[in-house]
Amino acid sequence: MGRCGIVFGVSAxxxxxxxxxxxxxxxxxxxxxxxxxxxxxxxxxxxxDGHLLAMRRDGILVVPAAFLTETAVVKGLGGTITLLRDNGYNEDEILTWLFTPDDSLPGTPIEALRGDRGREVKRRAQAMGF
Incomplete structure (x- = not known):
């Protein structure tokens, strides 16, 4: 087990x-x-580099499909991950936060990033450190 609860496999x-x-x-x-x-x-x-988060499901290294558009990583995801890490959140806490419904958004933070509400998601991520 690595820092922040990250599991490092053979591939690191x-x-x-x-x-x-x-x-x-x-x-x-x-x-x-x-x-x-x-x-x-x-x-x-x-x-x-923290632009994507991966997890192991059923022994396979995977990324949530919601992190991707047809041809790119969702705009603002990397910055949001960085903000949350800088505020002391580890990868499992970041994943949980991104997929937890928030009635005030509405929806989940990852859904808001996929829409036109990335600025609000980043504002909330930044405020979580205070």
């Missing part, structure tokens, strides 16, 4: 515990790479 790609509901759609890393038009090692680097 940071993977959070599976803290999301079983019905949250996941995308295996090779499929993420194909969707983004990247080699899989570049996806590994996006995870290491």
């Amino acid at each position: 790609i940071p993977a959070a515990p599976d803290v999301l509901a079983p019905d949250v759609e996941m995308t295996p890393l090779p499929d993420v790479a194909e969707r983004l038009g990247l080699v899989v090692t570049r996806v590994h680097q996006l995870i290491r």
